[in-house]
Amino acid sequence: MTVQFEIEDSSEQAQFRDEFRAWLREVLPTGWMEAVDAGDDDAFARAKDGWNFMSWTPTIGRSGYGAPLWPKELGGLSGEVWMLQITREELRRYRLPLIGLNLLGVGLAGPTIIEHGTDAQRSRWLAKILSCEEIWCQLFSEPGAGSDLAGLGTRAVRDGDEWVVNGQKVWTTIAQFARWGMLVARTDPNVPKHDGLTYFALDMRAPGVEVRPLRQMTGSAEFNEVYMTDVRVPDENRIGAVGDGWRVARTTLMNERATLSGLSLDPVSMFGGQRSDPWQSYLDSLGRDGDSGLGSDPVLRQQITQFFIEAQAKEATAFRANIARQAGQPGPEGSVGKVFNAEWNQRRFSTAINAAGANGIAWHAGDTAAESRVQSFLRARANTIEGGTSEILRSQIAERVLGLPRDVEVDRDVPWSEIPR
Ligand SMILES: Cc1cc2nc3c(=O)[nH]c(=O)nc-3n(C[C@H](O)[C@H](O)[C@H](O)COP(=O)(O)OP(=O)(O)OC[C@H]3O[C@@H](n4cnc5c(N)ncnc54)[C@H](O)[C@@H]3O)c2cc1C
Numbered sequence: 001m002t003v004q005f006e007i008e009d010s011s012e013q014a015q016f017r018d019e020f021r022a023w024l025r026e027v028l029p030t031g032w033m034e035a036v037d038a039g040d041d042d043a044f045a046r047a048k049d050g051w052n053f054m055s056w057t058p059t060i061g062r063s064g065y066g067a068p069l070w071p072k073e074l075g076g077l078s079g080e081v082w083m084l085q086i087t088r089e090e091l092r093r094y095r096l097p098l099i100g101l102n103l104l105g106v107g108l109a110g111p112t113i114i115e116h117g118t119d120a121q122r123s124r125w126l127a128k129i130l131s132c133e134e135i136w137c138q139l140f141s142e143p144g145a146g147s148d149l150a151g152l153g154t155r156a157v158r159d160g161d162e163w164v165v166n167g168q169k170v171w172t173t174i175a176q177f178a179r180w181g182m183l184v185a186r187t188d189p190n191v192p193k194h195d196g197l198t199y200f201a202l203d204m205r206a207p208g209v210e211v212r213p214l215r216q217m218t219g220s221a222e223f224n225e226v227y228m229t230d231v232r233v234p235d236e237n238r239i240g241a242v243g244d245g246w247r248v249a250r251t252t253l254m255n256e257r258a259t260l261s262g263l264s265l266d267p268v269s270m271f272g273g274q275r276s277d278p279w280q281s282y283l284d285s286l287g288r289d290g291d292s293g294l295g296s297d298p299v300l301r302q303q304i305t306q307f308f309i310e311a312q313a314k315e316a317t318a319f320r321a322n323i324a325r326q327a328g329q330p331g332p333e334g335s336v337g338k339v340f341n342a343e344w345n346q347r348r349f350s351t352a353i354n355a356a357g358a359n360g361i362a363w364h365a366g367d368t369a370a371e372s373r374v375q376s377f378l379r380a381r382a383n384t385i386e387g388g389t390s391e392i393l394r395s396q397i398a399e400r401v402l403g404l405p406r407d408v409e410v411d412r413d414v415p416w417s418e419i420p421r
Contacts, residue, residue, distance in 0.1 A: 009086075017086050020065060024094060027059050036094050044095070057102060061130035067106055069326060074114060074122055075130045081322040104173065105129035105136035107259035109182050109201075112252045116199070116240040125180070125201070137178035138256075139169045139202060139226060140249065144421065146171075147392045149184075149253075150193045150246060151411075151419070154228065156185035156200065163187075163200065163238070165208075165231040171386075175211045175224040178204050183233075184249050187242055189417040196416055197245030201237045202228070218378045253388070257334035258321055260341065260387045300355055307348050314341060332401040335393045342383035342390060349377040 009017060025033055029051055035043035060066040061075075068083040070076025077083060091097070110129050113121055128134040145152035154167025165185055175181065181202040188196035202209070208231035213221035240248040314337060321333030352373050353360035360377075363370035384390040398404040411419045 013082055013086060016083055017090065020087055020090050023063065023065065024090065024096075027063075028094070033094055053097075056096065057132040060096075061102070061106075061132055066130055067110065069322075070110065070114065070126070070130075074126050081319065081326055084322060085319055102129055102132045102135050103259070104138055104182075105132075105134070105180075108138060108252050108255050109136040109180070111255045112182065112199075112248060113239065115251050116248045120236070121201075121239065134179040135174060135177050136180045136182060137172050137175040137204070138252070139172055139175075139181040139183040140252075141171045142168060143170050147389060149249070150197065151416070151421075152184060152186060152197070153421075154183075154185045155189070156187050156198060156233065158187070158235075159232075161235050163198075163233045163235065165200075165202070165228045165233055167228050169226040169228075170214075171223050172211075172226045173223045173386075175204065175226050176213055176221070180204060181226070182252055184245050186416065187245075190415050191243075192413050193411065193416040193419065194246045195243060197249070198242050199239045199245040199248040200233050201239060202231065202233060203237070206231050206233070208232075217381075218375050254325070254334055256387045257338045257393075258318070258325060260338050260383075300351075303351050307344070307351070310340075310344055314344065332397055335388075335396050336401075338387060339390050339393045339397070345383050346380045349373070349380045353377050 021033070029047050031043060031047040032051075035041075035047050057066075064072070064075065064077045065087050067075060068077040068079035068087055069081070070078075072078040106129060110126055113125055117125070125134070129136065139154075140149055140152075142152050142154060152167075154165065154169065156163040156165045163185075165183070167185065169181075169183075172181070181204055183200045183202040184197055185200060186196050187198040190196070204211070208229045210227040210229070212225045212227070214223055214225060215221045216223070317333050317337045317340075321331065321337060324331040324333065356370065356373060359367075359370050360374065363374075395407050399406050
């Protein structure tokens with residue numbers, strides 16, 4: 001059984017798709033696309049053998065296809081949302097990563113700098129984000145400020161043309177590899193918490209920045225603690241006006257939600273390697289597990305079909321969110337999509353682990369499919385926390401979309417320095 005969900009392209013869209021495919025053919029190893037089109041996994045493995053993944057991000061980044069919505073003069077295509085959609089579909093089809101290594105740079109920092117940065121900042125940072133020469137991380141959360149981000153305590157004090165930063169961030173994903181950090185710091189403690197914040201780009205190699213990796217239950221150390229002690233930040237690295245950091249940070253957060261709501265789009269890859277026919281992939285992986293009976297289990301088949309349907313609804317919602325964002329009218333889709341995607345991801349990996357039976361908890365050394373399934377299952381626990389917890393996002397949806405009364409905020413108009421903590 002082959003499942004197909006393609007909507008027919010207009011002639012303009014078909015032309016763009018052809019152009020993108022032609023470009024892919026130029027940059028990918030010989031035989032790669034033919035092998036995927038033919039569903040020939042052995043040929044695909046041969047084409048991929050020796051391919052350097054590290055070279056992929058700069059290649060797509062410098063082509064404009066890595067950020068089709070960014071203005072042409074800033075490295076994008078000045079494109080429409082359907083172009084983003086088509087590039088994503090083709091990348092998925094040809095088993096290529098959607099964004100690559102600089103997810104936070106391309107997805108969060110770039111759009112923030114485009115919207116709030118100066119021309120000098122745009123030319124300083126954007127090209128190197130796309131080419132992946134400079135990886136970015138997000139220095140927002142602190143031990144005492146996660147959901148209540150506006151309550152953060154890292155201080156930046158002006159000293160001539162520089163700011164002196166002291167404080168601690170936590171949960172900072174890929175800080176150990178980052179060259180720059182999107183930093184929100186308190187520049188005025190004597191005004192209400194949302195008003196006293198300023199947004200900076202922090203040079204992660206500056207003296208006084210210390211990054212300490214944290215090991216998580218998957219075994220990897222994806223995020224870090226970051227300590228800043230008397231770090232000097234030139235004023236030219238301030239993004240937006242002094243005291244306007246909350247507004248700038250909201251652009252980052254909105255883009256974070258949109259980024260996190262549209263990823264992980266292949267609902268069956270967790271059952272085995274990605275194949276052109278997902279059902280075949282799923283059945284094969286059950287066969288590899290030596291549990292061929294499950295392939296005809298009607299309940300499991302129904303669950304997988306449900307994941308397919310939800311994946312389509314998710315993608316359509318992400319598409320709508322992007323259109324609204326591009327039109328300058330961001331709607332609730334980013335938050336709704338983020339909540340849904342997080343829970344969907346957790347459900348699908350739970351289903352995958354259940355379907356794998358004993359292989360879901362123990363596997364033969366070298367069974368990389370089983371190992372990555374368990375890794376993904378464990379990693380998915382973070383999905384309902386990272387980028388805003390599901391509880392907080394549900395409150396936002398209740399207030400901003402459904403028009404329910406606002407959550408009680410006793411400290412909203414109190415100077416930050418007077419809030420008990
Ligand atoms: C894998 C991962 C990667 C991350 N990467 C980054 C990163 O790169 N940069 C960064 O800055 N941050 C990052 N974060 C941090 C993330 O944004 C925070 O964990 C998140 O905002 C929650 O904050 P907290 O952990 O302080 O929890 P808290 O805010 O202390 O919340 C604890 C619990 O209380 C609930 N809660 C809190 N307030 C309310 C309320 N008003 N109403 C209802 N329930 C409430 C929460 O939903 C949660 O269940 C990452 C987190 C994870 C898990």
